[in-house]
Amino acid sequence: MKPSQLLVFAIFSMDMVQGVSLQQCQIACRSGEEAMYKICRQFPQPALRAGCWTSAVGLKYMNRVKMCESACFYLTGG
Known part of the structure; x- marks a missing residue:
């Protein structure tokens, strides 16, 4: 893993937030940046x-x- 990937993994491995489901997050990933920002605002x-x-x-920027879908797994406790 690259250092940047390790950082992302470490951030997403922290305590997860209740209220955002894995499915909601992954749908937002497929829907685009604005949908993902809406999900992101739910994390305190x-x-x-x-x-x-x-x-x-x-x-x-990179499609x-x-x-993003993998990050959702860690964010939601998938």
Whole structure:
């Protein structure tokens, strides 16, 4: 793993937030950046929110849907 991937993994491995399901998060990944930002706003922890926004930006600039969907697994406790 690259250092940047380890950082993302560490952020997403923190305590998960209740209220966002794995399915909701992954649908947002497939729906695009704005849908993902909407999901990200539901995370109260700044570190989780920042990690989520990183995935959203990845959708916009790199079309990283699979990475985003994987991040959802860690964010929601999948």
